[in-house]
Every structure is written in C-alpha cells, then in structure tokens.
Amino acid sequence: MKASQATVKDLSATNLKNALWDTLKSIKSDTMLPAQGDAIAAQAREILRTVKVQLQVVNQAKRAVPKDVIDFAER
Numbered sequence: 001m002k003a004s005q006a007t008v009k010d011l012s013a014t015n016l017k018n019a020l021w022d023t024l025k026s027i028k029s030d031t032m033l034p035a036q037g038d039a040i041a042a043q044a045r046e047i048l049r050t051v052k053v054q055l056q057v058v059n060q061a062k063r064a065v066p067k068d069v070i071d072f073a074e075r
Contacts, residue, residue: 011047012075020044
C-alpha cells in the first residue's frame with residue numbers, strides 16, 4: 001500500500017510525511033495538479049495543528065498525553 005493510500009486507522013507521522021513526499025513527486029512529474037497537492041498539504045497542516053493543540057492542552061492541564069497522539073508520533 002502506498003503512503004498516500006493509507007487509511008485513517010493508519011494515520012501516523014511517517015505515513016503523513018510519505019504522503020506529502022508522494023504528493024510533491026506527483027506534482028513535479030505532472031501527474032497531479034498543483035491545486036490538488038495544495039489541498040493535501042492543507043489537510044496535513046490541519047492534522048499537525050490538531051496534534052499541536054492536543055499537546056498544548058495536555059501540558060496546561062498537567063495530564064498524560066493521549067495514547068493516540070503518542071501512537072501518531074511513534075509510528
């Protein structure tokens with residue numbers, strides 16, 4: 001399975017990086033329109049923004065980091 005075809009349950013930092021890299025290569029080889037690549041990059045930014053906010057909330061509340069955030073970062 002290509003990284004860009006990963007399912008939601010396979011969401012991880014590594015898969016996100018690979019999907020962005022595949023997107024960049026597709027745009028460079030003219031197999032993907034730049035607007036489509038921009039939409040993929042915007043979704044990736046939202047995912048990373050969400051993780052950042054989750055970590056900020058956890059830090060301020062002095063709570064443990066949720067397992068799904070740890071799994072995202074480690075995989």
